[in-house]
Amino acid sequence: MKYNFNDIEKKWQDYWAKNETFKASNNSDKPKYYVLDMFPYPSGAGLHVGHPLGYIASDIYARYKRHKGFNVLHPQGYDSFGLPAEQYAIQTGQHPAVTTEANIATYRRQLDQIGFSFDWSREVRTSNPEYYKWTQWIFIQLFESWYNYDSNKAEHIDTLIKMFEAEGNANVNAACDDDINPFTAEEWNAFSETEKQDILLKYRLTYLAETEVNWCPVLGTVLANDEIVNGVSERGGYPVIRKKMTQWSMRISAYAERLLQGLDTIDWTDALKDIQKNWIGKSVGASVTFNVKDYDATIEVFTTRPDTIFGVSFMTLAPEHELVSQITTDEQKAEVEAYIEATAKRSERDRMADVKTISGVFTGAYAEHPFTKEPIPIWIGDYVLASYGTGAVMAVPCGDQRDFDFAKHFNIPIPNIFEGVDISEEAFASKDNVKIANSDFLDGMNYKKATKRAIFELEQIGQGEGKTNYRLRDAVFSRQRYWGEPFPVYYKDGMPQMIDEKHLPLTLPEVEKYLPTEEGEPPLGRADVWAWDTNTNTVCHSELVSESKGIYPLELNTMPGWAGSSWYFFRYMEEQANREEAFATEDALKYWENVDLYIGGSEHATGHLLYSRFWVKFLYDRGFVGVDEPFKKLINQGMILGESAYLKRVGVNLTFSGTEEIFANKIEATVGYGALKSLTKDEKEKLRKLQEKYSFIKEYFLDEDLLKHFKRDKNEDEKSKEIRDKFVDIALKNLNDELKEIGVYDKVRVSFTPLINNFNFYKTHVPIEFVNLKNELDEEALKKSNLGYENATFLTEKNEKFVVSREVEKMSKSKYNVVNPDDIVADYGADSLRLYEMFLGPLEQYKPWNTAGITGVHGFLKKLWKLYNDDNGSKVTDAEPTKDNLKTLHKTIKKVEEDIENFSFNTSVSTFMIAVNELTAQKCTSKEILEPLLVLVSPYAPHIAEELWEQLGHNESISTAPFPKFEEKHLVESSKNYPISFNGKMRFTLELPLDMSKDEIEKTVLAHEKTQEQLQGRTPKKVIVVPGKIVNIVG
């Protein structure tokens, strides 16, 4: 019998689907275990071999846990709102829902053929109304909540209103906007409804605010910070500018401290925790209030070094600081305004790129030192950011390098407040091993003591207090897109109103086009039927909007991608049948609690993984869920990289430059014929055609061996000269003739640089399917490929096959290095794919994909098959296992179990190989050995395991079989092959009984003839004997 993997895999995938083998139950005597993957965005490109890596790992773990007797929840779904479907809709007019549906079908087919043990009955799709109904519901709960720092949790807004009614806001300790004025209970009760709502909005956990946002004009939308990479949009790489807009925001900053503290309670890698810690960016220090001299104003600053307060010699405000215009003196006004204008023009990116230039302007105003009462000049400078802290700093040049540089640059005094430290060259920024001097009551104290004392003294005079600052900003929650969750919000008197929960979901309206409107409104502005009728509580035609009739406009923005993904893990807990009444019932939430194991990419560290934790903490505060962290254990799988193939093409850019006239004007004319102003239109056109004609040179490709001849030095290699001459022949000579023919020979200088000085070579990716395992290019196939290689010439050193160069990089369509799992499954089977992805290396690591290597694991599966079958069918017998058989089996059980617990899947694959190699050599046919072996293999290669399991006479799925029990007794050895080393170097080995005493070992080893040979008559100084491990002889 042959190992016919295609049939076997199909058979068992159908079996699992039909029997709902992996359906989880919300009611079980077994302990629960929840294994979750980060759900995919179903993109049009489908899966490549990198995508399933994490799914395979989690599937192995889920199957292992089932064998270990757990009730496992292992669901899958789709994060199906998102930009690509919308982009596609804009281009083609195809409704994103249609595209998404089609993509999901592809994904599902691809996932199914890999044999995952997902419980598909619990599938979720974030773009389904029955799902986003609850995303909208959570949004409403956030709107109806505020954060009370006294109870340190989110509370219903009613508790806040009660406080306002009883005593105003004086004693309210809340996370809120910073522009709130104090009011009394009487004042509150006298406010109009709109005034009240306006104030409450400043306290709500989701609020409308005019915020400076990252606006991407090409995409027509706002982007979150983590959607921007290197100043351009993560998707598409389009430029991003700063713009003020009214947007919904999430008050995640209220949770900064709890998000930080919570990290200590969860089992994530330190690397990932560090990323979140840095992102939250806690710094402890003090806020200090400086009075402005001769002006009724104060400047508040945040500092982490209140101990250096006597070292302050100036203050710097951000150019955008609100006080700047008020305090600037008349003499300085012009200069300050010019500076502000100049900085406003510079983009955030320019400011970031250019950190070395020191710039700033004196405002003419002075602040007063809180203790010495000395005047302190107030400057503005763009190194101070309006968005961090208070947008103002107290500058201590002796203790901060930026302040130091600023002071040096503008000749501001640099008082030294550190005992015995030289600050003539640079600031002393360390907190350690130094005492404060020249600082009145702080003299002689260290950092810790001085900080405490300074804060105490500031509090005494009412000009400061201890304070903690966080870098974490509130998250903008509005997107100007179509394909996202609509906000359940309408506007009455300009104030946002929530649609009552019982009328949810508010479903996406139809639009004609998926672009912003001509007026710049988001795509929903195009919807005809997009107004809220409060009489019927239904959506109605937008033209009917009338305040008097109770019909109001609906919100035009939609929610960002992270809205739906911030709570989906709770939705899986509930079975399809009970999803109507709640996002998940109390019973389901209580049973499954939170995710025990979460596997996904680390690129979500500051996005999804932070926002989810925030929403879960909120839901916990409000009593909707019973846990305050969503993911107990988290593992980041590394990326699988592609091995791109590329050719080096002769780089020529035929450019024409220089008449005397142009040179005289010192115009650099190297960018093609267009720069040549003295030519007539006709001549230019002729040159352009010429340029096109000669672009055929670009169709010459040289292999690596040939390229080695081209060295960047003067001593020309024979071979490179030969090739160069060839190109000069076919190009340059003729070219000059042609230029004469056109009649521009005197006006134009040909710049065919690569031919005259040195060749340049450019990388061009070629599809990896045109390259074989020896990196040889299939030239004919490439020429026929429609990729523009019809006339290509491939030059090689030895007139052999053209060999391409390789490079490991991220898999992407544009690099033609994508490997499709469908092909792998067809050629080698899903079990081979699963094993190979694990065998590649440690899960967390980045590693290159190389299809050639899969023959190793495929061969292993064939050997495994042959262990159970020969040409006549099953060869498994009831024979008593030998000692060696048992030893191999139990060694394998032990190792595999340890490996799975440690997520070291690569090493367990090699353990299987060793086991099968050993059992084959032992000619083992014993059922007692081969049966448990299948259970070990089954999480990794479930199809073959099921098939062989069935052959052994079982009629239930192997997934129900218990994991074999490891028994130490089979591994007990009576002897050990000791390595005998001399001065730490192993020279030979010696088989000795394990129960031999230390002294006896020493005696036996020393008496051995090889030992004597090594010692050559010397007496050993020392003999180290570690029983069961090693013998080392020193001397």
Next chain:
RNA sequence: GCUGAAGUGGUGGAAUUGGUAGACACGUUGGACUUAAAAUCCAAUGGCCAUUAUGGCCGUGCGGGUUCAAGUCCCGCCUUCAGUACCA
């Protein structure tokens, strides 16, 4: 700059608390089977030197150190990758 991770054969990677470095694979070379190819099986495979089996020297990014013994621990560097950045 700061924070974190990682550097081991031609390649992917093993090596539990310091105890035989290179497991398991890929690739390569040689051989068997075959008209041939594929498949399968066998053998060799870190480098250098020597060879009759036995052997010897070097070797885990670099330079030091601790130890009977270091890929592993300590100190100082270098390189790569990731996150973050005028964060006061």
